[in-house]
Amino acid sequence: xxxxxxxxxxxxxxxxxxxxxxxxxxxxxxxxxxxxxxxxxxxxxxxxxxxxxxxxxxxxxxxxxxxxxxxxxxxxxxxxxxxxxxxxxxxxxxxxxxxxxxxxxxxxxxxxxxxxxxxxxxxxxxxxxxxxxxxxxxxxxxxxxxxxxxxxxxxxxxxxxxxxxxxxxxxxxxxxxxxxxxxxxxxxxxxxxxxxxxxxxxxxxxxxxxxxxxxxxxxxxxxxxxxxxxxxxxxxxxxxxxxxxxxxxxxxxxxxxxxxxxxxxxxxxxxxxxxxxxxxxxxxxxxxxxxxxxxxxxxxxxxxxxxxxxxxxxxxxxxxxxxxxxxxxxxxxxxxxxxxxxxxxxxxxxxxxxxxxxxxxxxxxxxxxxxxxxxxxxxxxxxxxxxxxxxxxxxxxxxxxxxxxxxxxxxxxxxxxxxxxxxxxxxxxxxxxxxxxxxxxxxxxxxxxxxxxxxxxxxxxxxxxxxxxxxxxxxxxxxxxxxxxxxxxxxxx
Amino acid sequence: xxxxxxxxxxxxxxxxxxxxxxxxxxxxxxxxxxxxxxxxxxxxxxxxxxxxxxxxxxxxxxxxxxxxxxxxxxxxxxxxxxxxxxxxxxxxxxxxxxxxxxxxxxxxxxxxxxxxxxxxxxxxx
Numbered sequence: 226x227x228x229x230x231x232x233x234x235x236x237x238x239x240x241x242x243x244x245x246x247x248x249x250x251x252x253x254x255x256x257x258x259x260x261x262x263x264x265x266x267x268x269x270x271x272x273x274x275x276x277x278x279x280x281x282x283x284x285x286x287x288x289x290x291x292x293x294x295x296x297x298x299x300x301x302x303x304x305x306x307x308x309x310x311x312x313x314x315x316x317x318x319x320x321x322x323x324x325x326x327x328x329x330x331x332x333x334x335x336x337x338x339x340x341x342x343x344x345x346x347x348x349x350x351x352x353x354x355x356x357x358x359x360x361x362x363x364x365x366x367x368x369x370x371x372x373x374x375x376x377x378x379x380x381x382x383x384x385x386x387x388x389x390x391x392x393x394x395x396x397x398x399x400x401x402x403x404x405x406x407x408x409x410x411x412x413x414x415x416x417x418x419x420x421x422x423x424x425x426x427x428x429x430x431x432x433x434x435x436x437x438x439x440x441x442x443x444x445x446x447x448x449x450x451x452x453x454x455x456x457x458x459x460x461x462x463x464x465x466x467x468x469x470x471x472x473x474x475x476x477x478x479x480x481x482x483x484x485x486x487x488x489x490x491x492x493x494x495x496x497x498x499x500x501x502x503x504x505x506x507x508x509x510x511x512x513x514x515x516x517x518x519x520x521x522x523x524x525x526x527x528x529x530x531x532x533x534x535x536x537x538x539x540x541x542x543x544x545x546x547x548x549x550x551x552x553x554x555x556x557x558x559x560x561x562x563x564x565x566x567x568x569x570x571x572x573x574x575x576x577x578x579x580x581x582x583x584x585x586x587x588x589x590x591x592x593x594x595x596x597x598x599x600x601x602x603x604x605x606x607x608x609x610x611x612x613x614x615x616x617x618x619x620x621x622x623x624x625x626x627x628x629x630x631x632x633x634x635x636x637x638x639x640x641x642x643x644x645x646x647x648x649x650x651x652x653x654x655x656x657x658x659x660x661x662x663x664x665x666x667x668x669x670x671x672x673x674x675x676x677x678x679x680x681x682x683x684x685x686x687x688x689x690x691x692x693x694x695x696x697x698x699x700x701x702x703x704x705x706x707x708x709x710x711x712x713x714x715x716x717x718x
Numbered sequence: 719x720x721x722x723x724x725x726x727x728x729x730x731x732x733x734x735x736x737x738x739x740x741x742x743x744x745x746x747x748x749x750x751x752x753x754x755x756x757x758x759x760x761x762x763x764x765x766x767x768x769x770x771x772x773x774x775x776x777x778x779x780x781x782x783x784x785x786x787x788x789x790x791x792x793x794x795x796x797x798x799x800x801x802x803x804x805x806x807x808x809x810x811x812x813x814x815x816x817x818x819x820x821x822x823x824x825x826x827x828x829x830x831x832x833x834x835x836x837x838x839x840x841x842x843x
Contacts, residue, residue: 360799367806370810371809371810378817382824383837384837386817386821387837390749390817390818393813393817397810401759401760408767408770411770
């Protein structure tokens with residue numbers, strides 16, 4: 226086994242260790258340590274990705290060389306390494322771009338706690354991507370939930386705490402269903418490791434006795450993870466959590482936390498249950514309907530919202546709808562589109578949130594569109610990023626969002642039953658996307674009567690936004706490479 | 719269906735409890751009662767797991783008097799999972815309770831609906 230195979234475990238361990246160490250540091254040093262650790266994770270994941278792309282394979286890594294059921298396992302191929310690299314990268318850039326806001330919004334004596342939570346969040350995200358054991362996945366889902374809640378409530382005013390408690394309750398309902406489904410799966414198959422479950426699953430389907438329990442299990446698991454990843458109709462908590470949280474928290478919550486659960490869902494569908502079983506049980510049709518409704522209703526909600534961050538949050542609901550539609554097509558092309566959409570959205574949405582944060586701080590920390598007149602002239606960096614992000618989300622060619630929509634419509638062609646509805650909904654929601662993003666752009670570019678004063682951005686904000694802009698442009702131009710890696714990796718998922 | 723439900727009464731009870739806990743957590747406006755619902759829901763799953771691991775007439779999986787034969791003991795994995803689950807449940811409960819305490823200090827009520835109306839009024843200003 227190559228040495229790079231150790232890296233996923235190393236990443237999980239150093240982020241966990243970093244969270245312990247941050248608890249005794251002051252805020253500034255905790256920030257530095259955090260940046261250092263996440264950069265290290267990024268480098269390790271990228272080198273793992275490079276190795277796995279040149280030597281395509283699936284590596285099963287037994288911790289301490291103990292086979293199941295005594296030991297625990299991670300298992301990974303190119304897709305996992307790619308997703309983990311993206312997560313590390315976005316986390317890093319969001320933290321750099323959001324640094325000033327974090328230092329303003331969080332009480333100085335609690336700053337290090339914020340970074341403890343960020344470390345835990347990173348660790349649990351990586352564990353969700355890499356783990357091969359369903360119960361471990363459940364434990365890390367809970368860690369993810371708790372640390373995400375803490376990150377959302379970092380401002381500690383009434384609004385954020387009430388938003389957090391709504392998020393927490395929704396998440397706990399989801400965790401309960403997820404745990405129940407994992408336990409039922411264990412009860413039915415006697416295993417917790419993914420491929421052992423799959424072997425038994427194939428036998429059970431061959432006998433044909435257990436269709437009803439398996440349907441119930443898939444249903445519970447899907448609903449549980451959908452609740453946590455804000456699929457319509459479980460999306461109401463998202464806009465509140467985003468509207469009041471600090472900039473970096475919104476960016477991380479929308480760009481990464483929601484995605485971790487979807488990656489887990491894709492892994493369970495692909496690796497634990499197998500595509501044929503999932504497609505055969507009609508659960509996907511229900512997911513398809515809710516995905517479509519999410520695409521449309523998320524966009525409509527965004528149109529009627531005048532708070533800029535809540536508007537972008539509703540746009541996230543719509544984007545989650547796209548991803549779930551991709552999954553629910555049930556074909557490998559659909560999964561490819563879903564995973565690619567996850568990556569595109571992870572690149573674009575944090576940039577939009579950071580840009581919105583910058584525009585708002587140029588407009589005296591006001592978040593309603595009618596109060597943000599002229600903020601684009603005061604903060605041109607944020608304005609450029611906001612325009613690029615909007616164009617990408619609408620799906621203009623040469624931007625990453627176009628690629629995502631292109632692959633989703635190509636995937637829709639592979640499923641003749643769902644093709645027309647999916648394409649129609651895609652078209653409608655693209656128009657709706659354009660409606661609210663253009664409105665927001667016009668609002669921030671409207672000339673205001675007040676004299677124009679250049680807002681002075683902090684250095685870290687400019688660096689972070691610069692990286693975001695370059696990364697998004699690069700993704701828009703070279704997305705074929707990413708798609709090739711995903712297509713390669715799906716064979717080893 | 720009926721006789722099966724009766725003979726598997728542990729599982730039946732666990733599922734009924736899970737339903738009670740889930741609906742309490744979902745629908746009850748009082749935050750403390752929501753946490754109680756969460757705990758009922760979690761306990762129901764632990765009961766289900768413990769019942770699944772139990773094999774009639776066998777002992778707890780602790781080696782006594784040098785008996786190492788596997789058939790003398792029950793399946794230890796579900797018990798291990800229950801322990802992990804309890805740890806998770808306790809930390810989640812602790813976090814929710816501390817959040818609720820902060821909310822109570824801010825709004826002087828435990829009713830989620832009232833808190834939401836107050837938050838809405840606050841953001842209109």
